Amino acid sequence: MSKNLIVVESPAKAKTMSKYLGKEFVALASYGHVRDLVPKQGAIDTENAFAMKYALIEKNKKHVDAIEKAVKNAEALYLATDPDREGEAISWHLYEILKERGVLDSKPVHRVEFYEITKNAIQQAIREPRELSQNLINAQQARRALDYLVGFNLSPLLWKKVRRGLSAGRVQSPALRLIVEREEEIERFVPREYWTIESDLAARGKDFAARLTHFQGEKLEQFTIGEAGHADRVEAELNRAAQGRLKVATVEKKQRRRNPAPPFTTSTLQQEASRKLGFSAQRTMRTAQSLYEGVDIGGEVVGLISYMRTDSVNLANEAVIEIRDVIKDRFGVDNLPDEPQLYKSKSKNAQEAHEAIRPTSAARTPESIKKHLKPEQYKLYELIWKRTVACQMVPALLDTVSVDLEAGAGNVFRATGSHIVKPGFMAVYQEGTDEAPEDEDEKMLPPLEAGDTVDLKQIRKEQHFTEPPPRYTEASLVKALEAYGIGRPSTYATIIDTLEKRGYVTLDKRRFTPTDVGRVVNKFLSEHFHNYVDYEFTARMEDDLDAISRGEKEWRPLLKDFWVEFKGQVSEKETVERPGVEMLEENCPKCGKKLAKRLGRNGYFIGCTGYPDCDYTRNVDEAAGASNEPEILEGRMCPKCGSQLIVKRGRYGKFIGCSGYPKCRHMEPLEKPEDTGVQCPECKQATMLKRKSRYGKIFYSCARYPDCKYAVWNLPLAEPCPKCGWPILTIKTTKRRGTEKVCPQKECGFSEPHDEATPN
Incomplete structure (x- = not known):
């Protein structure tokens, strides 16, 4: 009994820990959750202080058994699951299982937490262990109980009233409501016509444009010119008044500062990875997890980023010092502010003791480790590195010019221009936007002074129509969920995935559209369980869970208050008419x-x-x-x-x-199948056709079917397998691994990343 046992959640993390802790420790993985509520009605005894019945998760039994065996031969147990409520609960469940099995005896049990998997962070955590936090455990039990009580009571009602296989959830249902309400808003939208008037001008050999802001002394609003006839009259009057020349009335020059965005939180990382990389929330979190747990970069396994489930924008002092050194060395002292940039979270419940998502070492540049990373890992690491470095750089300085030009009395055109004087942080990183990005190119005006005249080349009228609000993208949905306080950033990926899997929404051109089923479910819940899909209710519940985790509230009274009203409402709705008819x-x-x-x-x-x-x-x-x-x-x-x-x-x-x-x-x-042009690898007499099964699923089969029954589920690629020589590979996309080239021969197992866009 000379070794200590340390338990983490994943085998990748266990492998990294073993490298750092040496022979004094054995590192094992729990493979995630080890225990959960029994999967049936009655797992929570609502009549007996909400006692919860837990059972070992069968697929992880062998891993728990291995941990039990290792504990018997260990001097001490270190529980090092993730540093959040869920991680605390996993440690507690494992502790309870081992205690029930009688293998802990009087052995010391320590809870250790760290926010980056580096040698220093882990060794410091081992030196400063703590006890399990009952407040965090209670908060997670309350969350699990609420989700269970809602799901196990609302879902059967949906089965009866709508159709089998549906589900409702405490957080999932308000998220669905957001998407449905946006679609209804789009459907109600009535476009409205309006016109703008612009002038094409020239001065000192440079062309530029200006927009009409005042006509005959009246300031123009969006709908002042609302139809073509009015626009024609304005255009004619301006041409008459201008006589081919405009006079410069005023010139206003300013210098504007643009500040860098704060370092990433879970939410902002998901948003930016969606905007800039096209990653789903699931793919972002999966890739970030792999970077956090450790990557072999030339014989050394290193955790490359800090913990990726966080709502804090803080950076550790030692991290800031290193980032500032990198800025000074790579971008020059002129891009280094006198003092570190400090950021404050907008979330009132942000865990400010935690850190933002950052590289574990800013000196580890993306290009220096690119050859050791998978394509998606490199893209996400580069995004995190650039955002982190940029947040500690000086603001960008822009010179802006605004010129008012007169076309006769009371008619004013305005031209604006800007150019970057000092790029500052913008030389490294600029935050994306949910919709069409603004044109960041420099737009310079010719040097002008009050009293100058400029040549009028033409006056243009342009017709416009107001547009409805856009459908949610993953990025804008995550932003809305966070703004409303629905769920927590670490759950957003799961929420979105559930909505798609249940068939409540579809994702087309990266935007969400509710299905008929999603609309009916939302209508039923909104009409009969409005309290529980209300945005404020969901946000208040999250606040209450946070209060429990801080020890400010008791969890059982919270469940009791919720359950009494909710149970009565479920019973009352058993007799309502079936929706969707x-x-x-x-x-x-x-x-x-x-x-x-x-x-x-x-x-x-x-x-x-x-x-x-x-x-x-x-x-x-x-x-x-x-x-x-x-x-x-x-x-x-x-x-x-x-x-x-x-x-x-x-x-x-x-x-x-x-x-x-x-x-x-x-x-x-009924429709002729699409020919892929890839020869059937089995009969070699025909090509593979894209077909649709009777269940609507796409597959690819030989054109000689049924004489040749060779078929694959994924798009065939006319490229032989480099491992087994099979004549084709296929392009396979999964949420866990992204897009890959894979061999369709199961016994081969070849796969490699595929970065090109997958054909339809």
Whole structure:
């Protein structure tokens, strides 16, 4: 018993810890959570002080057993799971399991926490252990209990009232509400016309433009010129008054400072990685986790960034000193402020004792370790490094000029220009925007003074229409969730992933659109459980959880207050009518009963209220009275049995099928499959076609099907596998690993990163 046991969450982190702690320690991984509420109703005894029934997570049993075995031979146990509420709970659950198994005896148990996986940080944490924090544990238990009580009571109600397989959540449902309400706002939006007037000018050999701000003494607002006729009259009057020349009335010169953005928090990292790198929140957090846990950079495993779940913008003093040295060496002393830049979090509950996300060593530049990193790791590390260094640089200085030019009495055009005098931090990094970025190029005006005249080349009128608010991107949704206090930044990736997996939203061109199912679920919850999808309620609950973690509130009274009202509301709503059904003033062409618009698994359809006696259905976009009778394809015969081919309609839309069904089950897609141009590697007689399964899933199969049944789920690439020589590779994208080239031969296992855009 000469070694200490230290337990972390992941094997990658355990490997890094072993390198730093030497022979005195054995490092093992719990592989995440080790215990959770039993997966059934009754896991929380609401009648007995909310006692919670936990069970070992089966897939992690072998890892817990290994930890138990190692504890028996250890002098002391160090619990080094992540430094947050969830990490505290994992340590506590592991402690409780080991205590129940009787292997701790009188052995010392220490809780250690660190915010970067570096040798100094870990050794200091070992020297300064603490006890498990019951406040943090209680806050996490309260969060888990709330999520369980909401999910296990609302989800079955959705199964009854909408359809099976749906779910509701304390944080997920308000996030869905945001997306649905934005879509409804877009649908209600009525575009409004307005016109602007600009002049193209020239002075001292330089062309520039100016916009009309005042006409006949009246200041122009957005809708002052609201239709084409008015714009024509204004244009004619300006041309008459100007007579080909404009006079400079005033010239105003200013110098403006632009300050750098603060270092990254979890939320701002997710937003910027989405804007600049196109990363999903899940991909950002997965990649950041790998950088935090440690990467082999030439024989040395190093944690490259500090802990990536944080809402603080603080930087450690020693980190700031190193960053300032890097700025002085790489960018010159002129770009180094006299004093370090200090930032304050906008979140009232930010853990200011924590740090922002930063490189563990600013001296470790992105280019110096690029060859050791995967492409996505390098991109994210470079983003974090640049933002961190830039936040400690001097502000950018810009000279701005504003010139008012007169075209006759009371008619004023304004021209503005700016140029960067000193780039400062902008030489390293500029923060992105959710929508179209502003033009950062320098826009210089010619040197002008009051009283000068300039040549008028032309006056232009331009028509515009107001636009609806944009749909949420991942970046803008994360920003909205944080602004409303919905959930915590560490949960945003999971929230977004759940909404997509449940089929509540779709992501098209990187923007969220609610599905029919998502709309119905949101409508049901908003009408019948408004309190629990209310943004303020969700934010208040997060504040209460934070108060529990600080020891300012008790967790059981909080659960009791919530449960009494919530339980009554769930019971009351058992009898409400099923949502998503709209009766139509139209009779079934088959049996004469009323038709209704209903929500099915794949969206809305129109069906007979006489179901199951009458099976009439049609798509929502089909004309009234459309028949269920199949369409005959003249001259097209089944290649299998020779019977007539017909167009049939199934639950996934129209397709070509054999009229001899069910004796002959031949089917073809209605649309001609897309040819990939990649030769089938098995028969080598035809190319691979892009097809859609009866369940709507894309796959790729040989054009000679059914004679050759070779098929793959991922896009084939005409490139042989460098490992086994199979004639093709495929392009596979997963949230965990990103986009890769992989060998379709399972026994081979070859894969490598693929950076190019994946074809459709």
